[in-house]
Amino acid sequence: MKIEINNNNLFKEKAYISGQWVDANDGSTIEVTNPANQEIIGHVPNCGLEETNAAIDAAAEAQKKWRQCPAKEKSSILRSFYDLICVHQEDLARIITYEQGKSMTEATGEITYSASFIEWFAEEAKRIYGDVIPGHLHDRRTIVIKQPIGVVACITPWNFPSAMLARKIGPALATGCSLVCKPAKQTPFSALALAYLAEQAGLPKGLLNVLTGNAQTIGKAMTDSNLVRKLTFTGSTETGKMLLKECAKTVKKVSMELGGLAPFIVFEDANIEAAIAGAIAAKYRNTGQTCVCANRIYVHQDIYDEFCEGFTKAAAKIQTGEGLDPTTDQGPLIDEAALAKVEEHINDAQNQGGLILLGGRRHKLGGLFFEPTVIKDANDAMLIAHEETFGPVAPLFSFATEEEVIARANDTPFGLASYFYTTDLAKSWRVSEQLEYGMVGLNTGIVSTEMAPFGGIKESGMGREGSKYGVEDYLEIKYISIAGIDR
Numbered sequence: 001m002k003i004e005i006n007n008n009n010l011f012k013e014k015a016y017i018s019g020q021w022v023d024a025n026d027g028s029t030i031e032v033t034n035p036a037n038q039e040i041i042g043h044v045p046n047c048g049l050e051e052t053n054a055a056i057d058a059a060a061e062a063q064k065k066w067r068q069c070p071a072k073e074k075s076s077i078l079r080s081f082y083d084l085i086c087v088h089q090e091d092l093a094r095i096i097t098y099e100q101g102k103s104m105t106e107a108t109g110e111i112t113y114s115a116s117f118i119e120w121f122a123e124e125a126k127r128i129y130g131d132v133i134p135g136h137l138h139d140r141r142t143i144v145i146k147q148p149i150g151v152v153a154c155i156t157p158w159n160f161p162s163a164m165l166a167r168k169i170g171p172a173l174a175t176g177c178s179l180v181c182k183p184a185k186q187t188p189f190s191a192l193a194l195a196y197l198a199e200q201a202g203l204p205k206g207l208l209n210v211l212t213g214n215a216q217t218i219g220k221a222m223t224d225s226n227l228v229r230k231l232t233f234t235g236s237t238e239t240g241k242m243l244l245k246e247c248a249k250t251v252k253k254v255s256m257e258l259g260g261l262a263p264f265i266v267f268e269d270a271n272i273e274a275a276i277a278g279a280i281a282a283k284y285r286n287t288g289q290t291c292v293c294a295n296r297i298y299v300h301q302d303i304y305d306e307f308c309e310g311f312t313k314a315a316a317k318i319q320t321g322e323g324l325d326p327t328t329d330q331g332p333l334i335d336e337a338a339l340a341k342v343e344e345h346i347n348d349a350q351n352q353g354g355l356i357l358l359g360g361r362r363h364k365l366g367g368l369f370f371e372p373t374v375i376k377d378a379n380d381a382m383l384i385a386h387e388e389t390f391g392p393v394a395p396l397f398s399f400a401t402e403e404e405v406i407a408r409a410n411d412t413p414f415g416l417a418s419y420f421y422t423t424d425l426a427k428s429w430r431v432s433e434q435l436e437y438g439m440v441g442l443n444t445g446i447v448s449t450e451m452a453p454f455g456g457i458k459e460s461g462m463g464r465e466g467s468k469y470g471v472e473d474y475l476e477i478k479y480i481s482i483a484g485i486d487r
């Protein structure tokens, strides 16, 4: 084993099906590497159709009992699960850093964030209320009840290997659903560690299954199955659209958390220092690999030069290195394709008049490391104005009027996160209302919390994760029309 953690039980090189830690039926495996040095950190089973169907069957069987389980019992198991995640925070964070590359500070923050979803939904499990509707006829009354959808298939990405899964596991289990999960091939160990802790927390067998292996085969088995009644996906818009189409065959409920192209607007009346700090956080978090990362930074022309200077100075302080090194702020990118995309965006920007104020090249550490980069004089013709970069590149655009910048910010098929800085109250309302995004950060560069509804509009997806709205995605509404209640 190439990774160093305190409790080796958290590191599982098996799939988890029906409460059993298993290999692929044919014994085949896939390698998992550390993006900081390309060393192999372990292997996981290469599961396929048969294993996926076995997991779906187990989930369907286990859900029959779980849906009947009193809310308080479900809540209590989730609460124990939360406690265990907190106890093992450091090991879980190290697993993220080994397989994903982010700094230990960010990885530790991710585990706090993961745990917060389990805690939140442990509490929400007790608050799944229905309605009583006045009768529409003399003898009638109508009751609305909410029931779990059933087996939920869950496909998650590599950028937040623990949190993206925790925020699906929490509401699914809280509402009485069961899960069949497929983490990204780059980062399966965080998901398997969560499954191990859920098992330790007393979660009945079969409710939470984790399959590692071929995405297409497992994905197709999930979307083809009649037993799977919902698919929840976090990942690229391209894969999301394909899965949506596949889910149409059996009319599954879907939640999609897809790509973004977040605008970050700094008005002339903003607190510039705060705006710079917010933009740095929104841009470079996770080496720019989050779907809510600021992709386009628009700064009012009157403060453009001042902002460019201050932002570049702040970005220059970011320490790039291996995530396990405590001095590191920014880890490597996930793979070579990610570096190629970053380079493509930078070359294109330079060819179209962009001026590199900082970085612009692969980092001297080599491998998958890239320098934090700042580009001045960005314009709307550049690729970076239209495509998610998913890397540490900040293009700075200038603008003249509120109307113009809102039109430019909204000129995209995406609608996930947006940010703006102003000290003007009226503008705060106007701009918040006009931004066509599911989330708006007003004078902040970080919007994520388990207590608010995370999600996008337009091609950024559908459904919400976290908050009281997050449970609704896992529930069916049923009404019971009661007749014969004559006075």
Ligand code: ADP
Pocket: 155, 156, 157, 158, 182, 183, 184, 185, 215, 216, 218, 219, 220, 234, 235, 236, 237, 239, 240, 242
């Ligand atoms: P990224 O490009 O960031 O890896 P993807 O959308 O490809 O984004 O990946 C997100 C998740 O979707 C991962 O778990 C990945 O394995 C999975 N995935 C990719 N392609 C498919 C597919 N055809 N069917 C099911 N899952 C898929």
